[in-house]
Amino acid sequence: MAGVSTSTVSLVLSGKGYVSDDTRERVQKVIDDYNYRPLRSARQLASDRTGNIGFIISDIHLSKSEAFYSRILLGAELEARNHDVYILISTVGMNIEIPKDIPRFTQSRDVDGIIIAGSVPKKLVRYLHNRDIPIVLVDFNIEDLKIDSVIMDNRSGMKAAVTHLIDQGIERIGFVGGSYHHPSIRERFEGYQLAMERAGLGQIARNPDFYYLEDSETTVETGKVGIAAILKKVTDLQAVLCANDTTATGCLLQLNKLGKDVPGEVKVVGFDDVNYAAITQPPLTTVHVPKVRMGVEATKMLLDKIEKPEQGYQTRLIPVELIIRGSSVPVNGQDR
Amino acid sequence: MAGVSTSTVSLVLSGKGYVSDDTRERVQKVIDDYNYRPLRSARQLASDRTGNIGFIISDIHLSKSEAFYSRILLGAELEARNHDVYILISTVGMNIEIPKDIPRFTQSRDVDGIIIAGSVPKKLVRYLHNRDIPIVLVDFNIEDLKIDSVIMDNRSGMKAAVTHLIDQGIERIGFVGGSYHHPSIRERFEGYQLAMERAGLGQIARNPDFYYLEDSETTVETGKVGIAAILKKVTDLQAVLCANDTTATGCLLQLNKLGKDVPGEVKVVGFDDVNYAAITQPPLTTVHVPKVRMGVEATKMLLDKIEKPEQGYQTRLIPVELIIRGSSVPVNGQDR
DNA sequence: CTGAAAGCGCTTACAG
DNA sequence: CTGAAAGCGCTTACAG
Secondary structure (H helix, E strand, O other), rough: OOOOOHHHHHHHHHOOOOOOOOHHHHHHHHEEEEEEEHHHHHHHHHHHHOOEEEEEEHHHEEEOOOOOOHHHHHHHHHHHHHHOOOEEEEEEEEOOOOHHHHHHHHOOOOEEEEEEEEEHHHHHHHHHHOOOOEEEEOOOOOOOOOEEEEOOHHHHHHHHHHHHHHOOOOOOOEEEEEEOOOOHHHHHHHHHHHHHHOOHHHHHOOOOOHEEEEEOOOOOHHHHHHHHHHHHHOOOOOEEOOOOOHHHHHHHHHHHOOOOOOOOOOEEEOOOOOOOHHHOOOEEEEEEOHHHHHHHHHHHHHHHHHOOOOOOOOOEEEOOEEEOOOOOOOOOOOOO | OOOHHHHHHHHHHHOOOOOOHHHHHHHHHHHHHOOOOOHHHHHEEEEOOOOEEEEEEEHHHHHOOOOHHHHHHHHHHHHHHHHOOOOEEEEOOOOOOOOOOOOHHHHHOOOOEEEEEEEOHHHHHHHHHOOOOOEEEEEOOOOOOOOEEEOOOHHHHHHHHHHHHOOOOOEEEEEEEEOOOOOOHHHHHHHHHHHHHHOOOOOHHHHHHHHHOOOOOOHHHHHHHHHHHHHOOOOOEEEEEEOOOHHHHHHHHHHHHHOOOOOOHHHHHHOEEEEHHHHHHOOOOOEEOOOOHHHHHHHHHHHHHHOOOOOOOOOEEOEEEEEOOOOOOOOOOOOO
């Protein structure tokens, strides 16, 4: 229709190679007028780029995690749209067999790269990494593997929380966490200890009476059990930092049951700022994690990696922010 | 390798046409031995089936809705896997322009059909429906359009809730809801009125003093405002049914603030059974909606429709189940 | 029951 | 700067 060959149209479409401005405009007009869209499958077949990226997440995380990982997915999708890339999603169980249960799209090369959100079986990551597929991890990492990742700044978040409490003249601060194998959870505990140390309260943070760690997926129950265990040993506990909002919710429930006033007797601080943090009683002070942004960054990094596979690996640390609500400060409004 | 033509291999792969058992086995063995996977893009190009289905959800629902829709997505993914189909996900805003903002995969025919989860702009559905793409709606419908859908049994759920309360000798039962335009929310209100009517309590359910309806997205705030409004007119309210767990949570918070004992003075029942229903204080009695299963059913229906486009439209009603927790029955354990 | 051949709609060297 | 041609890896009538 524009009186040129398909080669030329292809060049206009991709923006590569040389086309005279005149021809380019003419072709573009026809494209616009007829709302022409190149067929993806033909493009894929001819170019060996799929224009898809895989998004792998454990079924547990997708269904249970309080819209944490689904917000990351949302961010990934928003950014993918900007680049006209599709996201193929695949859930995996935590007890998978390799290679039987690996996501299909990795078997048939249907994606150009993969985002892995949250914790998945390590052997899956190793397997994919060995197959030389570009990967970006979000809120996960594996020590001995150099894989690009997007991580929230867990240590700074914990430091802000500790400082917030110390500024109120509080010293006897405990910690409740779980799933010590998840890197973020571990970093949060380390951040707690480090910040306490810096404030001259290392003795407390190093005293096992003051913390409770459970090596399993964090649940509300973890929080309940954890705070109860600490209070048995430290009856005059003034505050508790939690590995995430889920455990913090458990602490809140248990403290309520024990008749301890929050924040009067014990202050509670969570981590993540998931949607129900604002509806607990009292509303939960917590460290806000920009989940959508993490998804956006992950997609950017992955597309970058796909474009330039040779560049070295990198980790992006996403800043977090303490959100102060009723669970850590004296009441002043009517929101209790 | 098996000494046959590619045509024959193709026939073995697809299971169509006639291939002798002998040949079939020989080919299959080579396929297995070499772990051969047909390239999707080539297949798509040659067959004009993409093997993809689109999953459309509003960005609000994906990120805010307490893992309700992400569990539906999970179900869809699990079933898609069984059929070796990929899910392409796309979020849409509630204020989109047609055709500028319609999901990309519908523009370039990259999917064979579409699942729409929850409420999205009606004009989007109309547009897609007119383009003759197979569609299945989940927890949504549009009155004047005959589109396949998977809906939870809202009326029965409400009936179970009403019965549960009446069985305890309670009569003064109110309702708090929102987003009257969402079909499920409307059905729940209708279910409440109908069940009350059947129990001879129609006068109460028809009295506007006893219910609060808000024409917007349901939030925790809706619940707070709603229960407060009802209590002003009906000081001796005995129970409140809610359009969903989110509004129920708001009711719980407000009742607590007003010093009303739950379930002693007022009983509260939600709907959906999302993950935080069990961590409210007291734990929330609610109607369990099998979200994963709804996603599974939607995928099944869609693939069916793609296979046999000529068959008439259908609606699948998914059964629900009342889950009784502390917010509607006298305390008997220590879980308060 | 099986094979030869065309064709799906693009991209990409290559030649000019 | 532009076009002719090959080729990506399948599927599907069609012939035998």
